[in-house]
Amino acid sequence: xxxxxxxxxxxxxxxxxxxxxxxxxxxxxxxxxxxxxxxxxxxxxxxxxxxxxxxxxxxxxxxxxxxxxxxxxxxxxxxxxxxxxxxxxxxxxxxx
Numbered sequence: 001x002x003x004x005x006x007x008x009x010x011x012x013x014x015x016x017x018x019x020x021x022x023x024x025x026x027x028x029x030x031x032x033x034x035x036x037x038x039x040x041x042x043x044x045x046x047x048x049x050x051x052x053x054x055x056x057x058x059x060x061x062x063x064x065x066x067x068x069x070x071x072x073x074x075x076x077x078x079x080x081x082x083x084x085x086x087x088x089x090x091x092x093x094x095x096x
Contacts, residue, residue, distance in 0.1 A: 032079040033071060043086070044076065050087035058084040067072045 010027040034041050036048065037067035057063050057074065061084070071081040076090045 018083050020050060028081075031073070031079050031081050034074075034077045034082050034086075040077065044088040045091055046077075046082070046086060046088040048086045049081040050085060052087055055087055055091055055093075056084065057086045057088075057091070059094050063093045063094075 008061040023090065033048075034046055036042070036046055038046075057072070058067075060074075063072055063084070070084055072084060074080070074082040076088065082088075
């Protein structure tokens with residue numbers, strides 16, 4: 001009987017930790033947009049609308065999230081969302 005009780009407690013503790021971590025990752029998707037006036041954004045020349053033909057966040061390898069969404073997470077700006085039509089100096093063409 002103690003083996004079952006121990007297993008239950010371990011699974012319960014794991015579930016609580018999993019829900020906590022899951023809550024943190026869900027909050028990341030509710031992040032705010034990158035402010036072009038932010039010092040890091042300024043240093044990387046980030047803009048919400050790219051002026052460079054064929055270069056925007058949507059076709060950058062650093063952009064994360066689901067294709068087609070207007071605002072998505074970027075590896076360069078943790079916890080922030082960038083405009084898929086935006087651009088910054090860290091832009092690197094997505095393969096393919």
